[in-house]
Amino acid sequence: MKAYVALLHSIVLGDGRRVVMADLKAMAEALGCRAPRTLVATGNLLFEAPEKPLAELEAELEKAFEKTFGRHVDIIVRSAEDWSRLAAGNPFLAESERDPASVHVRVMRLPLEVDMREKLLGYCSRGERVAIVDGDLWVDFAGKASESKLLGALTTKRLGIGTVRNWNTVKGLRGMVAG
Known part of the structure; x- marks a missing residue:
């Protein structure tokens, strides 16, 4: 298993509705992600999953997001190591x-x-x-x-x-x- 950070471009669903982080975590669990967690209500998701290309993870998350929330949102995924490097x-x-x-x-x-x-x-x-x-x-x-x-x-x-x-x-x- 590898740790990842997923960044949603937007958590606004329209008509004053926002993505609830508990629902986002449930979506990730349904995809088979382990230990999904969020950083407050900021549209950031951390999880563990089998190692695979980032583009594949992004596509899976975007498809699941659209199915779950009824709207396409761009999602950027980085490995935990890449995130630490970005911050540094x-x-x-x-x-x-x-x-x-x-x-x-x-x-x-x-x-x-x-x-x-x-x-x-x-x-x-x-x-x-x-x-x-x-x-x-x-x-x-x-x-x-x-x-x-x-x-x-x-x-x-x-x-x-x-x-x-x-x-x-x-x-x-x-x-x-x-x-």
Whole structure:
């Protein structure tokens, strides 16, 4: 068995409905995942399963999610080891510790090209900084992400399938995979 982290792009089902984490865990158990657990109501699922390609796990989870909740949601899966490596690669660690809500990572299904950093710099007007580490996009929003033009540029259409997590969530998941 291998430990994995699954990140849902959205837990909003429409009409004010959200995915209940107990239902998400039950869905994972029905797929044969062991020890499913979540990090509060953030759309993050940790579980154990036989080792297989990440793309296969993503497809299985997405299909089960659509069947269970009636809506397609992109799901990104990383092994526990890869998640620990992602957290250790935070290029804005000092800023993250000072203001965890200002640093985010967009975890990508397919790695971003290095030149994407240059394309995003045009959206940085308030001191934001961006870095691509192992294909994932790290952003120091230098304050509230919601006040940045850059946040609106981090779309699936522009960057491909991925999902954003703040440093508090990254650290919380790192602690769960380590423990």
